[in-house]
Amino acid sequence: VKAVRIVPQQRQDVVERLGRYKRTLNPGLNLLVPFIDAVRTKVDMREQVVSFPPQPVITSDNLVVSIDTVLYFKVVDSVRATYEISNFLQAIEQLTVTTLRNVIGSLDLERALTSREEINRHLSGVLDETTGRWGIKVTRVEIKAIEPPASIRDSMEKQ
Structure with missing residues (x-):
């Protein structure tokens, strides 16, 4: 029973033989050597969506x-996603939080509120470059909301 492994369509399994990487199981019926081969991780190859909690960021006008x-991303190399990073x-x-703080920190509040598309593009480029080494492709980064401080929001509503 342990020699037969059925991998679903959306997944790849990383196999180790005696603790060392041996091969990647693709979807379908696969055979393993019992007690010698072990599945290390099961990697979901579908595009995934992650929503991060709101982050406080300081703009250039303090x-x-x-x-x-x-964030939308997809694992493209299950071996690198398993072994390159824990x-x-x-x-x-x-990485998203630190890059976001760098980008927004260089903008004032007005530019941060009006240039969402530019911020998204910059974030996506930086994230995709770094995560590419880990076997991950960042497909999109979206800013859901930019909430200014309550006092600024009140004065914007009055205006």
């Missing part, structure tokens, strides 16, 4: 805005 982001989801989140 205002703290809260930015909500959504937790790619956490790494992507941290």
Whole structure:
């Protein structure tokens, strides 16, 4: 029973033989050597969506805005996603937060509110470049909301 492995269509399984990478199981029926081969990870190859909690970011005019982001990515190389980084989801989140702070930190509030598309493009480029080494392709980065401080929001509504 342990020699036969059926892998679903959307997944790839990374197999180790005695603790060392041996091969990747593609969808369908696969055979393993019992007690010698072991499945290390099961990697979902579908596009995934991750929503990050709102992050406080300081703009160039020293205002703290809260930015909500959504990230779309896909694992393209299951072996690199398994062995190049321990937790790619956490790494992507941290990379997104730091890149977002760098980008928004160079803009004032007005430009941050009006140039979402430019920020999305820049974030996507930086993230895709870095995550490519991990076997992950960032397909899109979207900013859901940019919330200015309450005092600024009140004065914007009055205006």
